[in-house]
Amino acid sequence: MFGRRTPELKVAKVILLGADNVGKTTLIVRWNSGHFERNTYTTIGAAYTAKLVSFSEEEKIQLNVWDTSGAERFDSLTKLYYRDAQAAILCYETVSLHSFDRAMFWANQLKQHEPSCRIFLVATKVDLLECDGIVEEVPQQDALTFKQKIGARGPYRISSKTGEGISELFDSIALHCLTGTCPSSVRPSSISIHEQSDKESECFSCTD
Numbered sequence: 001m002f003g004r005r006t007p008e009l010k011v012a013k014v015i016l017l018g019a020d021n022v023g024k025t026t027l028i029v030r031w032n033s034g035h036f037e038r039n040t041y042t043t044i045g046a047a048y049t050a051k052l053v054s055f056s057e058e059e060k061i062q063l064n065v066w067d068t069s070g071a072e073r074f075d076s077l078t079k080l081y082y083r084d085a086q087a088a089i090l091c092y093e094t095v096s097l098h099s100f101d102r103a104m105f106w107a108n109q110l111k112q113h114e115p116s117c118r119i120f121l122v123a124t125k126v127d128l129l130e131c132d133g134i135v136e137e138v139p140q141q142d143a144l145t146f147k148q149k150i151g152a153r154g155p156y157r158i159s160s161k162t163g164e165g166i167s168e169l170f171d172s173i174a175l176h177c178l179t180g181t182c183p184s185s186v187r188p189s190s191i192s193i194h195e196q197s198d199k200e201s202e203c204f205s206c207t208d
């Protein structure tokens with residue numbers, strides 16, 4: 001008896017980087033389950049999520065996304081997750097200059113430790129710009145200049161609250177990994193632990 005061999009599923013490792021509170025975990029939750037998480041927990045170490053992105057029967061890939069902690073005390077730990085990453089989602093909050101500075105830090109780290117990893121620059125929480133009194137702290141021109149300097153794609157402007165830009169971001173990453181050389185042997189090797197935080201108040205200054 002001869003059966004048809006199932007083609008091996010393509011798998012790519014993706015790392016999610018950015019300052020604490022920029023909305024990394026919320027982005028993954030929105031992508032994975034389609035809902036907006038108001039009350040999140042600060043990520044400790046890193047958390048793993050896998051999802052299949054399928055364009056057709058032949059063109060599909062599993063993205064293994066490592067959501068890291070943005071807290072500076074975990075910077076040295078985060079480096080451990082760069083290895084073999086085909087793509088990095090580098091987030092900054094469009095209303096936080098500090099988070100943009102931190103994005104520059106991660107871009108340098110990536111260039112040093114995983115230079116072949118393609119960076120996808122992401123401006124998060126763009127819905128906040130609709131709120132009275134909230135201004136964009138990172139000019140779009142600065143983001144463009146930064147993207148060119150580091151050879152990144154983007155900047156993708158997203159909101160996990162409204163869902164804006166999220167499927168476009170992950171489709172671009174999946175296409176990049178499908179057309180590039182993606183080893184199919186990247187497997188999860190860690191677990192996530194979470195701690196409570198009270199982030200909600202910082203991010204909901206206007207009515208939902």
Ligand SMILES: Nc1nc2c(ncn2[C@@H]2O[C@H](COP(=O)(O)OP(=O)(O)OP(=O)(O)O)[C@@H](O)[C@H]2O)c(=O)[nH]1
Nearest residue numbers: 020021022023024025026038040043070125160161
């Ligand atoms: N308004 C708005 N709030 C958001 C958005 N994305 C995330 N938030 C809120 O921002 C806060 C922080 O989000 P997290 O996803 O935990 O941030 P993080 O980058 O994972 O933070 P660390 O794990 O500490 O590094 C939460 O209260 C979220 O609900 C967004 O697109 N719009």
Ligand SMILES: [Mg+2]
Nearest residue numbers: 024025042043
């Ligand atoms: Mg997190």
